[in-house]
Amino acid sequence: MKIAIVCYPTFGGSGVVATELGLALANRGHEVHFVTYRQPVRLELLNSNVHFHEVHVPEYPLFHYQPYELALSSKLVDTIKLYGIELLHVHYAIPHAYAGYMAKKMLEEENIFVPMITTLHGTDITLVGKHPFYKPAVNFSINQSDVVTSVSESLKERTLEFFDIKKEIEVVPNFIDKKKYNSSFTDCQRSLMAKDNEKIITHISNFRKVKRIPDIIHIFDKIQREIPAKLVMVGDGPEKEMAEMLTDDLGLTNKVIFLGNSNEIDRILCFSDLFLLPSESESFGLAALEAMINKVPVISSNAGGIPEVNRHGITGYLSNVGDVEDMAANAFKILKDDAVLETFKENARKVAMEFDILKVLPLYEAIYKKAYDGRFKNAFS
Numbered sequence: 001m002k003i004a005i006v007c008y009p010t011f012g013g014s015g016v017v018a019t020e021l022g023l024a025l026a027n028r029g030h031e032v033h034f035v036t037y038r039q040p041v042r043l044e045l046l047n048s049n050v051h052f053h054e055v056h057v058p059e060y061p062l063f064h065y066q067p068y069e070l071a072l073s074s075k076l077v078d079t080i081k082l083y084g085i086e087l088l089h090v091h092y093a094i095p096h097a098y099a100g101y102m103a104k105k106m107l108e109e110e111n112i113f114v115p116m117i118t119t120l121h122g123t124d125i126t127l128v129g130k131h132p133f134y135k136p137a138v139n140f141s142i143n144q145s146d147v148v149t150s151v152s153e154s155l156k157e158r159t160l161e162f163f164d165i166k167k168e169i170e171v172v173p174n175f176i177d178k179k180k181y182n183s184s185f186t187d188c189q190r191s192l193m194a195k196d197n198e199k200i201i202t203h204i205s206n207f208r209k210v211k212r213i214p215d216i217i218h219i220f221d222k223i224q225r226e227i228p229a230k231l232v233m234v235g236d237g238p239e240k241e242m243a244e245m246l247t248d249d250l251g252l253t254n255k256v257i258f259l260g261n262s263n264e265i266d267r268i269l270c271f272s273d274l275f276l277l278p279s280e281s282e283s284f285g286l287a288a289l290e291a292m293i294n295k296v297p298v299i300s301s302n303a304g305g306i307p308e309v310n311r312h313g314i315t316g317y318l319s320n321v322g323d324v325e326d327m328a329a330n331a332f333k334i335l336k337d338d339a340v341l342e343t344f345k346e347n348a349r350k351v352a353m354e355f356d357i358l359k360v361l362p363l364y365e366a367i368y369k370k371a372y373d374g375r376f377k378n379a380f381s
Contacts, residue, residue: 001030001031001086001087001368001372002030002031002033002083002084002085002086002087003022003025003030003031003032003033003085003086003087003088003089003368004032004033004034004035004076004079004080004085004087004088004089005018005021005022005032005033005034005035005089005090005091006018006034006035006036006072006076006088006089006090006091006096006099006100007019007034007036007040007090007091007092007096008036008091008092009036009037009038009039009040009041009043010040010041013121013122013174013283013284013286013287014091014092014119014121014122015040015041015042015091016041016042016286017091017121017151017174017175017286018040018089018091018119019034019040019041019042019043020042020175020177020357021089021175021357021361021364022034022043022050023042023043023044023047023050024177024357024361025361025364025365026047026049026050027047027049028361028365029049030049031049031051031083032049032050032051033051033052033053033079033083033085034050034051034052034053035053035055035072035075035076035079036052036054036055037054037055037056037057037068037072038054039052039054040052041263051083053075053079055068055071055072055075056071056075057071058071068095069095069098069099069102070099072095072096072099072103073099073100073102073103073106074103076088076099076100076103077103077106077107080103080107080112080114081107081110081112085114086114086372087114087115087116087117087368087371087372088100088103088104088114088115088116088117089116089117089119089368090116090117090118090119090145091119091121092119092120092121093118093120093125093138093141093142094134094137094138094141096118097116097118097138097141097142097144097145098137098140098141100116100118100141100145101116101140101141101144101145104116113375114375115146115147115371115372115374115375116145116146116147116371117145117146117147117148117149117367117368117371118141118142118145118147118148118149119148119149119150119151119172120142120148120149120150120151120155120156120159120169120283121151121155121283121284122151122155122281122282122283122284122304123210123283125138125155125158125159125162125163125283135162135163138163139163139164139165142159142163142165142167143164143165143166143167145167146371146374146375147167147170147367147370147371148165148167148168148169148170149169149170149171149172149364149367150169150170150171150172150283151171151172151173151174151283151284151305152171152173152174152283152284152304152305152308153171153305153308154283154304154305154308155283155284155304155305156169156171158304170367172360172363172364172367173284173308173355173360174284174286174289174355174360175355175356175357175359175360175361176289176290176293176352176355176356176357177356177357178293178352178353178356178357180266181266181293181294188267188270188271189267189271190271193230193232193257193271194229194230194271195228197228198228198229198230199223199227199228199229199230199273199274199335200229200230200232200271200272200273200274201220201223201229201230201231201232201272201273201274201275201276201331202231202232202233202234202268202269202272202274202275202276202291202296203216203231203232203233203234203235203275203276203277204234204235204265204268204275204287204290204291205234205235205237205277205279205287206235206236206237207235207236207237207238207239207240207243208237208238208239209238209239209280210279210280210281211239211278211279211280212278212279212280212301212321212322213239213240213242213243214242214243214246215278215322215324215327216231216233216243216276216278217231217243217246217247217250217252217256218324219276219278219299219324219327219328219331220252220255220256220276221250221252222324222325222328223328223331223332223335224252224255226332227332227335227336229255229335230255230256230257231252231255231256231257232257232259232268232272233256233257233258233259234259234260234261234262234265234268235260235261236260236261240258243258244258265290266294269290269291269294269296270294272291272294272296273296273297273335273341274296274297274298274299274331274334274335275287275288275291275292275296275297275298275299275316276298276299276300276327276331277298277299277300277301277306277310278299278300278301278319278321278322278324278327279300279301279303279304279306279321280301280303280321280322281303281304282301282303282304282305282306283304283305284304284305284306284308284309285300285304285305285306285308285309285310288300288306288309288310288316289309289352289355291348292309292310292315292348292349292351292352293348293349293352293353294349295345295346295348295349296345296348297315297316297334297341297344297345297347297348298310298315298316298317298348299316299317299319299327299330299331299334300316300317300318300319301318301319301320301321301322301327302318302319302320302321303321306318309351309355311347311351314344314347314351315344315347315348315351315352316330316334316344316348317330317333317334
């Protein structure tokens with residue numbers, strides 16, 4: 001099948017999932033065309049089935065804000081016609097589903113009918129979509145999609161709560177490619193980050209307020225008072241400067257390492273003993289899943305879709321949002337005994353294997369087939 005994928009080309013979860021999905025589809029023989037404003041960060045183009053089409057938005061002084069949605073919908077029309085695209089899969093409701101709908105309507109004028117699958121990832125619903133300026137467009141775009149999927153049961157429930165959705169929402173979870181984590185490093189270079197007697201705690205995110213970055217610093221502060229430890233903070237974003245200031249105020253400057261964005265996540269997780277994810281909201285918890293596949297137990301909040309990934313008392317522990325004391329206490333349960341830590345590490349990888357891409361990919365392929373088979377019915381309904 002010839003599939004066009006629209007996503008954000010950034011380090012965010014939706015872009016990573018869309019890119020990994022496209023690569024996996026290409027390896028299964030599908031022809032995949034990525035359409036976005038920049039090459040996705042994890043996109044490998046050394047594959048005859050993978051193509052990238054850049055969306056250019058020309059500067060025009062009449063516009064205060066350049067119309068990306070217009071440029072994207074036009075690029076989709078051109079790409080679909082030129083390459084005979086049979087199906088459109090957009091990740092994130094706004095602006096991608098909105099632009100996809102406009103492309104579909106333009107193509108129907110030429111008797112070209114391309115079904116559109118919209119995958120909801122989280123902040124497109126819980127943050128952007130709830131804003132009164134965007135809510136009508138989000139509601140319309142979802143209902144005009146041929147098929148709608150959500151990455152977790154939690155996000156599906158919130159979407160149905162916030163919007164007047166007429167479409168059935170199918171849950172297809174995020175995934176991990178276990179093959180990429182099968183090779184174990186002979187040397188994780190742990191000594192670069194910590195002494196032999198120190199535990200390594202890790203957090204990876206885009207450092208937005210929803211990640212509750214101060215909670216991470218305070219949880220670590222409590223841990224390091226009783227257990228020798230280092231905290232590795234990976235990522236960048238608006239809360240990073242504040243986190244560095246808080247670290248200095250608490251006298252933790254020599255115990256907290258800020259690495260910024262990194263393409264060596266697997267190597268960082270290789271030497272990690274515990275992952276912290278105290279987020280106020282997570283549609284799924286992809287960062288937790290990446291930690292778990294690397295045998296890193298997770299201390300997290302019980303928000304959103306995280307409990308669908310992190311199993312309480314098995315792969316880590318769940319606490320109420322903001323309960324720093326409980327999260328620190330749960331961390332002690334795992335870290336104080338090396339045998340207990342090893343059990344949690346093994347459990348984490350075992351549960352993560354349930355989300356292997358080879359188990360999730362057939363779900364998407366079945367959805368594609370259903371949407372493609374019903375394309376004419378949907379066009380004239």
